[in-house]
Amino acid sequence: MRAQVFVRLKPGVLDVQGKAIERGLAENDFSAITNIRVGKLIEFDVAATNADKAHQIVESVCQKLLANTIIENYEIKLG
Amino acid sequence: MRAQVFVRLKPGVLDVQGKAIERGLAENDFSAITNIRVGKLIEFDVAATNADKAHQIVESVCQKLLANTIIENYEIKLG
Numbered sequence: 001m002r003a004q005v006f007v008r009l010k011p012g013v014l015d016v017q018g019k020a021i022e023r024g025l026a027e028n029d030f031s032a033i034t035n036i037r038v039g040k041l042i043e044f045d046v047a048a049t050n051a052d053k054a055h056q057i058v059e060s061v062c063q064k065l066l067a068n069t070i071i072e073n074y075e076i077k078l079g
Numbered sequence: 080m081r082a083q084v085f086v087r088l089k090p091g092v093l094d095v096q097g098k099a100i101e102r103g104l105a106e107n108d109f110s111a112i113t114n115i116r117v118g119k120l121i122e123f124d125v126a127a128t129n130a131d132k133a134h135q136i137v138e139s140v141c142q143k144l145l146a147n148t149i150i151e152n153y154e155i156k157l158g
Contacts, residue, residue: 003112006120021121024144032126032136033082039120041085042100047111057111065103 001054003046004077005066008039013071042066046078054078082125082137083156084145087118092150121145125157133157 009015017038025033048054058076067074088094096117104112127133137155146153 008120008122021144025140028140028143030136030140030144033140034124034126036121036123039122041087041118041120042115043087043118044115045113047113057109061104061107061109061112064107065100065109 001046001048001051001078003044003054003058005042005058005062006039006075006077007042007062007067008037008073008075010071010073039072040066051078080125080127080130080133080157082123082133084121084137084141085118085154085156086121086141086146087116087152087154089150089152118151119145130157 015037018036021036021038022034025031025036046054046057048057055076055078058078062074062076063069094116097115100115100117101113104110104115125133125136127136134155134157137157141153141155142148
């Protein structure tokens with residue numbers, strides 16, 4: 001089963017990559033684009049007997065390895 | 080309009096972040112997870128009169144700033 005995990009900085013946490021992109025956009029006349037946030041997209045295969053079990057494994061790996069839950073939120077998509 | 084851009088390394092391009100996560104998983108007994116690829120998730124607001132115009136702006140910013148099209152693919156979602 002293919003899993004997607006989206007890791008985003010929590011609202012209010014300074015996004016330095018986002019700010020850098022905003023500066024780049026301003027220099028390239030893309031004023032239509034605002035409020036940029038940069039996160040991570042992590043995709044992988046999960047071997048599990050059913051979707052519930054797969055979700056449990058992915059949840060555990062997010063907590064332990066993929067996200068820093070002090071400053072980041074994560075979202076899981078299976079399918 | 081909120082836009083999401085997913086930037087992924089092209090197939091065959093070495094994913095060093097993915098390899099580092101794979102090593103971390105092996106050390107933490109997550110053998111159920113394989114084939115990890117790490118990409119970027121970029122989210123922002125686009126000011127445009129309609130969806131076609133918004134898509135055009137996002138396409139342009141992907142080409143010029145967000146993706147390195149030699150080694151990366153991008154996917155756009157508007158909504």
